[in-house]
Amino acid sequence: MELDTNLEQLILKLYDIEGVKFGDFKLKSGIQSPAYFDLRVIVSYPALMREVSQVLWQVSMKAEKFASICGVPYTALPIASVMSVDNDVPMLIRRREAKDYGTKKMIEGKYNAGDLCLVVEDVVTSGSSVFETVQLLQEYGLVVKDAVVLLERQQGGTERLRNDGVNLHSVITMTQLVTVLKKHGKIDETMYNRVLKFVADNRFDIPSQPAVVGNGDTTVKKAKAEMTFKERAELCKNELGRRLFGLMEDKQSNLILSADLTKSEDILKLVDIVGSKVCIVKTHADIIEDFTVDFVHKLQDLAKKHNFLIFEDRKFADIGNTVKYQYNNGLHKIIEWADIVNAHSVSGPGVIQGLQKVGLEKGRACLLIAEMSSKGSLAKGEYTKATVDMAKTYSEFVIGFISQNRVCDDQQFLYMTPGVRLEEGKDSLGQQYVTPSVAILQNKTDLIIVGRNIYNAEDPLNVAEEFRQAAYNAYLKRIS
Numbered sequence: 392m393e394l395d396t397n398l399e400q401l402i403l404k405l406y407d408i409e410g411v412k413f414g415d416f417k418l419k420s421g422i423q424s425p426a427y428f429d430l431r432v433i434v435s436y437p438a439l440m441r442e443v444s445q446v447l448w449q450v451s452m453k454a455e456k457f458a459s460i461c462g463v464p465y466t467a468l469p470i471a472s473v474m475s476v477d478n479d480v481p482m483l484i485r486r487r488e489a490k491d492y493g494t495k496k497m498i499e500g501k502y503n504a505g506d507l508c509l510v511v512e513d514v515v516t517s518g519s520s521v522f523e524t525v526q527l528l529q530e531y532g533l534v535v536k537d538a539v540v541l542l543e544r545q546q547g548g549t550e551r552l553r554n555d556g557v558n559l560h561s562v563i564t565m566t567q568l569v570t571v572l573k574k575h576g577k578i579d580e581t582m583y584n585r586v587l588k589f590v591a592d593n594r595f596d597i598p599s600q601p602a603v604v605g606n607g608d609t610t611v612k613k614a615k616a617e618m619t620f621k622e623r624a625e626l627c628k629n630e631l632g633r634r635l636f637g638l639m640e641d642k643q644s645n646l647i648l649s650a651d652l653t654k655s656e657d658i659l660k661l662v663d664i665v666g667s668k669v670c671i672v673k674t675h676a677d678i679i680e681d682f683t684v685d686f687v688h689k690l691q692d693l694a695k696k697h698n699f700l701i702f703e704d705r706k707f708a709d710i711g712n713t714v715k716y717q718y719n720n721g722l723h724k725i726i727e728w729a730d731i732v733n734a735h736s737v738s739g740p741g742v743i744q745g746l747q748k749v750g751l752e753k754g755r756a757c758l759l760i761a762e763m764s765s766k767g768s769l770a771k772g773e774y775t776k777a778t779v780d781m782a783k784t785y786s787e788f789v790i791g792f793i794s795q796n797r798v799c800d801d802q803q804f805l806y807m808t809p810g811v812r813l814e815e816g817k818d819s820l821g822q823q824y825v826t827p828s829v830a831i832l833q834n835k836t837d838l839i840i841v842g843r844n845i846y847n848a849e850d851p852l853n854v855a856e857e858f859r860q861a862a863y864n865a866y867l868k869r870i871s
């Protein structure tokens with residue numbers, strides 16, 4: 392569809408302020424994209440901010456009459472504020488994290504249960520950010536039927552939201568954007584085609600056919616896209632793995648606490664606080680300054696009390712004979728207390744053979760590191776594929792992967808994702824973060840691993856509960 396001149400001018404302005412860029416960009420999902428949008432920059436251009444708010448307001452006229460509007464944090468927050476003030480419509484603020492004092496409300500502002508609220512967003516790709524906000528508003532009794540977005544990337548967001556009962560009204564589509572920029576000589580034909588191909592090749596479509604998953608004895612048993620954790624337990628060849636699948640569903644938790652503290656007392660205190668919210672507690676024994684057998688016993692007592700498994704994130708990576716000793720002997724005697732350990736596949740299958748030689752008879756299980764969350768990780772492509780093949784060969788002991796994505800379509804395995812925070816971002820040492828919904832809904836992994844965001848929180852219990860809900864609700868949504 393052709394755009395009117397005002398929208399053409401708006402697109403050119405967004406390009407001029409570098410809100411829209413072309414080249415090679417790594418998206419939060421790890422995918423390489425030829426186009427990148429950073430509309431946060433609009434706050435530095437008040438006239439453009441007003442223009443964007445006005446076009447979004449115009450498109451909101453297609454929505455059912457609403458009582459309030461709510462911007463998806465953060466970029467759409469100031470946009471929604473301008474729409475609210477200019478059009479005298481009340482606004483609600485969605486918090487990213489609950490305050491640990493006062494009301495602890497995640498939605499701020501005045502509203503009544505049953506009020507219709509319009510959601511405002513700057514860019515939609517899969518629709519997951521809009522949907523997270525919709526879900527939260529619904530939890531507070533609000534009703535959402537419509538959302539408006541400045542730029543729809545045409546990667547399936549509109550369809551996914553429609554499937555969730557939300558009509559998305561967009562001002563500009565990706566096709567319209569690149570058509571205008573090509574027409575005005577801002578991008579050439581090659582980039583135009585690259586972007587459109589990227590969009591077509593990277594859609595987050597709702598599965599319309601029953602998925603054909605796995606092979607041989609792990610084939611899906613019923614005509615639906617995704618099996619439940621309990622159903623998948625039946626496919627798992629390791630008893631501890633089966634227990635974990637069941638535990639996740641019984642406890643309604645696919646949250647792993649990464650208890651990366653250096654004093655045993657601090658770890659035990661933290662684990663006792665959040666133990667009821669997690670299905671696994673992950674340790675790094677070699678960072679604990681006062682590691683003792685007594686600490687291990689206390690941790691095991693807490694595991695019984697709160698019903699979670701213990702995962703020592705040892706990342707074995709040597710030849711089979713050496714890892715066998717590292718697992719069984721030494722100061723930490725990991726085999727004695729860790730239900731689960733993990734290994735890099737870099738040294739070949741010998742690492743699994745060495746570990747399973749001592750681990751299997753004790754009822755232990757192992758994860759392979761198929762991908763890492765850190766920037767520049769070499770665990771990708773052929774390495775990841777070879778890791779998956781190894782896991783399939785040793786699936787009596789290997790119950791899944793540490794990975795950022797569902798690295799294979801085999802539902803006997805569990806996919807566990809580190810680098811998860813309530814907001815996307817990174818730390819200063821290469822760690823990269825996605826949100827629980829990106830991990831579970833978009834990248835289709837099963838469990839999230841969270842460290843600093845929980846143990847550094849003033850109220851770890853509250854934050855752990857927030858992660859638990861976000862991750863488990865995302866799983867429920869995926870299987871529904």
Ligand SMILES: O=c1ccn([C@@H]2O[C@H](COP(=O)(O)O)[C@@H](O)[C@H]2O)c(=O)[nH]1
Binds near residue numbers: 675
């Ligand atoms: O690819 C990987 C593999 C392991 N980790 C571990 O997970 C936690 C993450 O901690 P945050 O504080 O939430 O960043 C940590 O123990 C890492 O060693 C990972 O981050 N990425």
